[in-house]
Amino acid sequence: xxxxxxxxxxxxxxxxxxxxxxxxxxxxxxxxxxxxxxxxxxxxxxxxxxxxxxxxxxxxxxxxxxxxxxxxxxxxxxxxxxxxxxxxxxxxxxxxxxxxxxxxxxxxxxxxxxxxxxxxxxxxxxxxxxxxxxxxxxxxxxxxxxxxxxxxxxxxxxxxxxxxxxxxxxxxxxxxxxxxxxxxxxxxxxxxxxxxxxxxxxxxxxxxxxxxxxxxxxxxxxxxxxxxxxxxxxxxxxxxxxxxxxxxxxxxxxxxxxxxxxxxxxxxxxxxxxxxxxxxxxxxxxxxxxxxxxxxxxxxxxxxxxxxxxxxxxxxxxxxxxxxxxxxxxxxxxxxxxxxxxxxxxxxxxxxxxxxxxxxxxxxxxxxxxxxxxxxxxxxxxxxxxxxxxxxxxxxxxxxxxxxxxxxxxxxxxxxxxxxxxxxxxxxxxx
Numbered sequence: 001x002x003x004x005x006x007x008x009x010x011x012x013x014x015x016x017x018x019x020x021x022x023x024x025x026x027x028x029x030x031x032x033x034x035x036x037x038x039x040x041x042x043x044x045x046x047x048x049x050x051x052x053x054x055x056x057x058x059x060x061x062x063x064x065x066x067x068x069x070x071x072x073x074x075x076x077x078x079x080x081x082x083x084x085x086x087x088x089x090x091x092x093x094x095x096x097x098x099x100x101x102x103x104x105x106x107x108x109x110x111x112x113x114x115x116x117x118x119x120x121x122x123x124x125x126x127x128x129x130x131x132x133x134x135x136x137x138x139x140x141x142x143x144x145x146x147x148x149x150x151x152x153x154x155x156x157x158x159x160x161x162x163x164x165x166x167x168x169x170x171x172x173x174x175x176x177x178x179x180x181x182x183x184x185x186x187x188x189x190x191x192x193x194x195x196x197x198x199x200x201x202x203x204x205x206x207x208x209x210x211x212x213x214x215x216x217x218x219x220x221x222x223x224x225x226x227x228x229x230x231x232x233x234x235x236x237x238x239x240x241x242x243x244x245x246x247x248x249x250x251x252x253x254x255x256x257x258x259x260x261x262x263x264x265x266x267x268x269x270x271x272x273x274x275x276x277x278x279x280x281x282x283x284x285x286x287x288x289x290x291x292x293x294x295x296x297x298x299x300x301x302x303x304x305x306x307x308x309x310x311x312x313x314x315x316x317x318x319x320x321x322x323x324x325x326x327x328x329x330x331x332x333x334x335x336x337x338x339x340x341x342x343x344x345x346x347x348x349x350x351x352x353x354x355x356x357x358x359x360x361x362x363x364x365x366x367x368x369x370x371x372x373x374x375x376x377x378x379x380x381x382x383x384x385x386x387x388x389x390x391x392x393x394x395x396x397x398x399x400x401x402x403x404x405x406x407x408x409x410x411x412x413x414x415x416x417x418x419x420x421x422x423x424x425x426x427x428x429x430x431x
Contacts, residue, residue, distance in 0.1 A: 010215060011226050013149030014208070015233025020153040020292035021204045022054060022197060023238060024099070025106040028160075028289055030195070031242045032269060033262040034188060035249025039178040042250035045188040046243055052192025054238045056353075060201035061231045063356040065224050069209040071202055074355055077371040084308065089348050090199050095301040096322050097341040099200075101329040103290035103297075104130050108330075110263075111283035127330045131323040134291065138299040138319050145211045148292055156288040157237060163270065163285070164244030172272045173254040190406050196345065199352055206307075207300045298322050343386050350378035350410045358418070365422070373421030378414040385409060 031046065038045040067073040075083030093099075108126045138144050178184070208227060217223045248269050256265060270278040302318035329337050354375045358365065365371070381398070385407065388395040401409035 007222070007226060008229075010212075010217075011229040012233065014145065014212070014226065014230035015149070015237070016153035016157070017145045017148040018204065018208065018230055018234035019237045020148050020156055020289075021296040022057060022200060022234065022293070023156065023241070023289050024103060024293040025110070025286050025289050026195065027053075027238070027241075028245065028286060029262045029266055030191065031245035032249030032252070032266050034191065035246035035251075036253050036256060036260070036265060037249075037258050038184045038188075039176045039250055039253040041178045041184050042175070042246050044184045046246035048185045048188030049192040049246075050239055050242050052189045053195045053197050054235050054242075056192070056356075057197040057201040058231050058235045060198045060352075060356045061205055062228060063359045064202060064205040064209075065227055066359055066362070068220055069205070069223060069227070071206055074202070074359060077355060077359075077368050078351075078375055079372065082372075086348055086351060087202070087304070088308070089344055090352060091203050091301055091304050093341045093345040093348070094196060094199050094203060095297045096326050096329065097337050098345070100294055100297045100301075100322070100326050101337070103294035104326060104330040107287050107290045110286045114279040114283055124327075124331050127327045130291075130294075131327050131330075134295050134298050135319055135323040137295050138302070139316055141207055141299050141303070141315075142211055142214050144295060144299060148295070152288060152292050156285065156292060157241070159281070159285040159288065160241050160244070163273070163281070164241070164248065166273045167244065167248040167251065167269070170273065171251040172248075172269060173251050175250045176253045186406070190408075193408075196349055198356060199345075199349060202352060202356075203300045203304070204296055207296065207303050210303060298326075343390075346386060347379050347382045350382055350414065351375040354378050354414050354418070367422055367424070367426050369421035369424045369426050370418050371421075373424070374414045374418030377417035378410040381410040381413045 031049065034045040034049055035042040064071060064074060071087060072083065075087045077083070078086060104127045105123075107130055108121070108123050112126050113121050137147070208230075209223070212223050212226055217226055249265065252265065252269055256268070260268075267279065267282065270282045272278075274281055298319055301322050302315050306313055306315045306318050355371060358371055358374065381401075384395055385398060387393055388398060398404055398409050401412050403409060403411060
């Protein structure tokens with residue numbers, strides 16, 4: 001019985017930690033805008049967005065658990081080298097090249113500037129302090145998870161619930177009847193897909209598995225229980241928050257048009273609800289969201305590349321390198337880096353989704369060429385779409401594929417080539 005109680009307690013703490021890993025600044029900003037644009041049908045948008053965002057991410061976590069918790073066992077279905085390159089690209093893009101520097105920049109813009117004013121704020125000093133705190137916080141991953149689960153995430157969750165409860169008690173406006181958009185479910189689905197949280201789940205799984213093993217859960221079945229239960233707890237917590245934030249956006253549908261910027265909409269809602277203290281409250285919530293996600297991104301990046309180097313480069317050394325690099329990116333070339341890394345991310349994301357969903361049918365797949373043909377064809381068609389959209393080279397045939405207007409033309413080719421791959425004999429030791 002005590003062992004069962006310990007398992008339950010660790011799952012709760014880990015669940016809160018996973019919640020904070022997923023929940024960055026973007027997760028605060030998107031749901032209110034969805035609620036605004038869908039008005040009286042905001043529940044439809046909320047559900048589809050949640051399904052494609054955290055729903056898919058939770059599926060990805062269970063896919064990782066299905067292969068034993070080692071992300072290499074998942075990506076290596078494409079070949080050892082190809083799998084390592086794919087995962088490296090994923091972690092670099094959602095870590096120090098895009099998402100991690102963005103957490104620092106968002107903290108500066110939404111907490112430091114509103115609190116101290118632009119004339120008394122300095123982004124370089126802010127980022128040094130911010131990443132310095134993250135660096136020391138992530139030196140010990142086990143301690144980091146404990147603090148995330150027991151302290152920071154409850155603060156973040158309480159802050160978000162405070163905003164939502166106030167919005168339910170004193171709605172800022174009437175929810176207008178939606179008459180302009182009849183495709184709400186699919187719009188929410190596409191927006192949730194574009195959050196890339198499936199990639200985040202695969203990346204965070206690396207550090208989560210390590211932490212659970214460090215806590216003494218060596219048996220794979222027990223690890224499955226702990227992480228699986230924790231993932232469900234995190235998903236439920238995020239579902240509650242998304243539901244509330246979407247409602248807040250819907251109550252603003254009589255006050256603002258669909259052309260209002262997402263961050264401005266959220267700021268305006270909080271100001272109406274809390275007056276002069278609104279910006280500060282929102283800034284604290286955004287800081288906690290950014291700091292917890294940023295810490296997880298530093299930790300997972302350092303852990304993955306330390307393991308990839310066969311521990312020749314230590315975890316702590318890589319933590320220092322990643323945080324220092326992020327300081328420079330945040331202050332010098334964030335937009336340039338995003339413009340460079342963004343297309344890479346758009347190409348590798350479909351491959352990750354293909355792997356995640358195919359692994360649930362692994363016992364029926366006797367040939368890894370199914371994974372390879374499906375994933376590489378998805379990447380190839382995304383590359384064609386990228387070339388077509390950035391160079392002006394006309395590729396009208398891409399528009400003939402289902403869901404091409406939504407950027408999902410890769411789905412049909414992935415299915416077709418995956419089927420072809422099942423009939424192609426697999427060569428030993430291929431890339």
